[in-house]
Amino acid sequence: MKMRKYAIFLLVAIVAAVMLAASACTGAVTEEQARKTAEDYVKNSPTFVFDGIKDTLKLAETLYPDVENTWQFVFTFESAHAGYGDRTGQMLAQVITPHETIITVANGNVTSAIMDGTWDMMKQSLIDDIEIDLAPIHEVSVLFLESYPVQ
Numbered sequence: 001m002k003m004r005k006y007a008i009f010l011l012v013a014i015v016a017a018v019m020l021a022a023s024a025c026t027g028a029v030t031e032e033q034a035r036k037t038a039e040d041y042v043k044n045s046p047t048f049v050f051d052g053i054k055d056t057l058k059l060a061e062t063l064y065p066d067v068e069n070t071w072q073f074v075f076t077f078e079s080a081h082a083g084y085g086d087r088t089g090q091m092l093a094q095v096i097t098p099h100e101t102i103i104t105v106a107n108g109n110v111t112s113a114i115m116d117g118t119w120d121m122m123k124q125s126l127i128d129d130i131e132i133d134l135a136p137i138h139e140v141s142v143l144f145l146e147s148y149p150v151q
Contacts, residue, residue: 029108031071035059038073038103041110045121047099050087051080060100070106077101084119 029037042048042057056078063072077099081092101121104112113121120127 029069029105031062033108034071034105035062035073037108037110038071038105039075041103041113041121042075042077042101045101045113045115046086046124047079047084047115047119047121048077050085052099053078053080053096063102065104067106070104070111073103073105075101075103084115085124 039057039059043052048057056076058076059073060076061074063074065072079097079099080094081087082095082097083090083092099115100117101113101115103110103121110122114127115121118127119125
């Protein structure tokens, strides 16, 4: 009788171990795990670390692309200054700035992170299709203030 109970226990333990191993091999990520990955990505991004206002970080929306095991999470937050990334040493406009991020998580990894439709959070640069035109040199005026009598 004891041997039979032991055999049944052993069989249940083996089945449980096989099921656990099989689920670990699939690499399936839950929506909640993906959301946490996306939220951590935003919290650790240079823009948020530099001057993000922690209490303003909110999940605004979850999108479901037509790709298995993939989600897009839309987070909003405010920062204390205008601009993106680590702006240490730069002159900054002190204005509360709202931001919207779209973080794509596929199979547990962040594959895309865009802020305000203009900032690539992964490359830490403006998105390529945005062009900033500099003023031509002939349009720049330099004025000198002269003092009379010369001191």
